[in-house]
Amino acid sequence: MADSGVRNEVMTRKLPLPQPGWDNHEFWEATQRGELRFQRCSDCSAWRHYPRPVCPDCGSTRHSWELASGRGEVYTWTIVHGPTLPVFQDDLPYNVVDVLTEEGVHFVSQVLDVEPEDIRPGLPVEAVFVPASEDITLVKFRRAG
Numbered sequence: 001m002a003d004s005g006v007r008n009e010v011m012t013r014k015l016p017l018p019q020p021g022w023d024n025h026e027f028w029e030a031t032q033r034g035e036l037r038f039q040r041c042s043d044c045s046a047w048r049h050y051p052r053p054v055c056p057d058c059g060s061t062r063h064s065w066e067l068a069s070g071r072g073e074v075y076t077w078t079i080v081h082g083p084t085l086p087v088f089q090d091d092l093p094y095n096v097v098d099v100l101t102e103e104g105v106h107f108v109s110q111v112l113d114v115e116p117e118d119i120r121p122g123l124p125v126e127a128v129f130v131p132a133s134e135d136i137t138l139v140k141f142r143r144a145g
């Protein structure tokens with residue numbers, strides 16, 4: 001879990017937040033429990049993210065929500081120097097990363113507490129859960145051992 005400083009800072013900001021819907025409400029319910037879950041095809045076993053009704057590998061509409069390890073590595077990233085939304089202005093510069101998870105899923109997020117020059121491909125990271133409202137807990141990452 002994120003430390004209380006991150007939680008308090010995020011909870012007091014008016015962030016643009018995801019709107020859970022038909023395909024992804026299970027994802028957001030899991031993050032509130034501190035779980036990272038991805039859809040996994042019941043026919044070909046392929047993991048996928050973002051959530052969607054049909055497997056892109058085999059076309060199956062059958063899936064389950066499987067618990068992911070929360071571990072992965074930085075696949076690629078960018079450093080945002082602006083312009084950005086006013087709510088993010090004080091965060092500049094900040095990173096946006098594509099994390100390749102152990103399940104083979106690409107997940108766009110952010111690595112906390114890392115300087116832009118310290119981000120590199122293959123950097124091991126692990127998920128942290130950052131409450132952003134009563135209904136939404138964001139998934140971010142931090143460096144792993």
Ligand SMILES: [Zn+2]
Nearest residue numbers: 041044055058
């Ligand atoms: Zn499939």
